[in-house]
Amino acid sequence: xxxSNHVPTIVIGRLPLYLRALTQLSAEGRRVTSSQELSEKLGxxxxxxxxxxxxxxxxxxxxxxYEIEFLEKSLREILxxxxxxxxxxxxxxxxxxALANYDGFETRGFRIVRIFDADPQKIGTLLGEWRVEPIExxxxxxxxxxxxxxxxxxxxxxxxxxxxxxxxxxxRAILNYAPTTxxxxxxxxxxxIDPVAGLQSMTYYL
Amino acid sequence: xxxSNHVPTIVIGRLPLYLRALTQLSAEGRRVTSSQELSEKLGxxxxxxxxxxxxxxxxxxxxxxYEIEFLEKSLREILxxxxxxxxxxxxxxxxxxALANYDGFETRGFRIVRIFDADPQKIGTLLGEWRVEPIExxxxxxxxxxxxxxxxxxxxxxxxxxxxxxxxxxxRAILNYAPTTxxxxxxxxxxxIDPVAGLQSMTYYL
Numbered sequence: 544x545x546x547s548n549h550v551p552t553i554v555i556g557r558l559p560l561y562l563r564a565l566t567q568l569s570a571e572g573r574r575v576t577s578s579q580e581l582s583e584k585l586g587x588x589x590x591x592x593x594x595x596x597x598x599x600x601x602x603x604x605x606x607x608x609y610e611i612e613f614l615e616k617s618l619r620e621i622l623x624x625x626x627x628x629x630x631x632x633x634x635x636x637x638x639x640x641a642l643a644n645y646d647g648f649e650t651r652g653f654r655i656v657r658i659f660d661a662d663p664q665k666i667g668t669l670l671g672e673w674r675v676e677p678i679e680x681x682x683x684x685x686x687x688x689x690x691x692x693x694x695x696x697x698x699x700x701x702x703x704x705x706x707x708x709x710x711x712x713x714x715r716a717i718l719n720y721a722p723t724t725x726x727x728x729x730x731x732x733x734x735x736i737d738p739v740a741g742l743q744s745m746t747y748y749l
Numbered sequence: 750x751x752x753s754n755h756v757p758t759i760v761i762g763r764l765p766l767y768l769r770a771l772t773q774l775s776a777e778g779r780r781v782t783s784s785q786e787l788s789e790k791l792g793x794x795x796x797x798x799x800x801x802x803x804x805x806x807x808x809x810x811x812x813x814x815y816e817i818e819f820l821e822k823s824l825r826e827i828l829x830x831x832x833x834x835x836x837x838x839x840x841x842x843x844x845x846x847a848l849a850n851y852d853g854f855e856t857r858g859f860r861i862v863r864i865f866d867a868d869p870q871k872i873g874t875l876l877g878e879w880r881v882e883p884i885e886x887x888x889x890x891x892x893x894x895x896x897x898x899x900x901x902x903x904x905x906x907x908x909x910x911x912x913x914x915x916x917x918x919x920x921r922a923i924l925n926y927a928p929t930t931x932x933x934x935x936x937x938x939x940x941x942i943d944p945v946a947g948l949q950s951m952t953y954y955l
Binding site: 552555556558559560562563567584586621622623624628630636637638640641642644645646647648651652653691692694699715716718722724732734736737738739740741742743744745746747748749 | 836846954
């Protein structure tokens with residue numbers, strides 16, 4: 544992967560969207576696509592798409608476009624989701640239930656392996672196939688199981704403490720649903736799910 | 750607002766993040782900030798931030814930075830969230846419950862006013878302060894109440910039908926939690942909440 548150290552963060556952020564579109568085309572039985580078609584699906588310009596992909600090699604051929612299966616496989620490898628990442632889910636409330644039942648993780652590189660909560664009423668209960676574990680043991684479990692990815696689905700007031708424990712446990716990527724900004728060391732990545740930012744980006748146009 | 754017709758979509762998508770950061774600084778009692786400080790908080794370059802904001806006017810002064818309260822108020826107006834948007838929530842499952850209990854909407858320009866579901870077991874039950882209504886009546890209610898914003902929190906298989914009904918009811922902005930792409934007319938905006946895309950944008954770095 545030439546130059547992959549120098550790829551802008553914003554480009555990396557678009558790769559999952561390309562991968563999602565390719566997987567969808569593939570599911571429709573398609574074998575070849577173009578930057579024009581991806582552009583229409585995703586709303587980025589075709590020049591942008593070609594430039595983004597060119598960071599990682601020569602995927603398209605002039606006049607014939609992109610071979611979907613090959614590009615999909617390559618993007619999975621670049622994003623390191625060609626194998627499954629074990630995840631911890633923190634928070635066994637409504638959102639935790641929804642995430643535990645979400646069926647889109649495994650096909651795209653992730654699986655929940657442990658669920659933690661601070662509420663004594665929830666600890667020990669079953670959530671889907673998982674038994675809810677106490678947050679006090681989380682740090683040790685994360686280290687023993689070498690879990691590096693976690694989802695925070697707790698109230699805003701509890702989120703920073705949870706993040707601190709995750710970092711202590713060796714987690715390096717956090718998907719944060721709590722409506723608050725987390726303070727973590729630079730080596731730890733945080734992706735903030737913010738429904739209101741999504742809504743606000745649409746009301747501009749109304 | 751000069752040139753606001755020509756602002757790239759990607760710029761509009763960043764404005765809610767600027768607004769969120771400003772609101773946070775404001776809550777910390779701060780009065781002035783800089784593109785450098787916003788850059789550190791958000792991970793975009795300070796040049797990018799200055800350029801984005803310059804689409805909408807002269808907000809910063811050389812050497813003194815941005816006046817937080819004024820910029821925050823301006824961004825609220827640009828994004829049209831200086832008043833509250835009424836929203837319909839479709840789906841009264843675990844995710845619907847989590848969204849109904851989410852306390853980050855009203856302070857940032859949105860409020861749920863109606864909740865719909867297709868499940869006869871759920872219709873008529875209370876979810877927080879709302880009574881769950883049948884999806885069959887949704888189209889008419891949306892039109893009567895002039896609701897233009899909606900959240901889809903139903904399984905993937907049901908999402909397209911729900912989107913069609915929302916569009917028929919006059920909805921023009923859809924926040925989609927279902928793990929599927931929706932087909933809607935060009936005048937309707939869709940923002941897709943995709944937790945796996947967020948996770949994949951982090952595993953690249955692990």
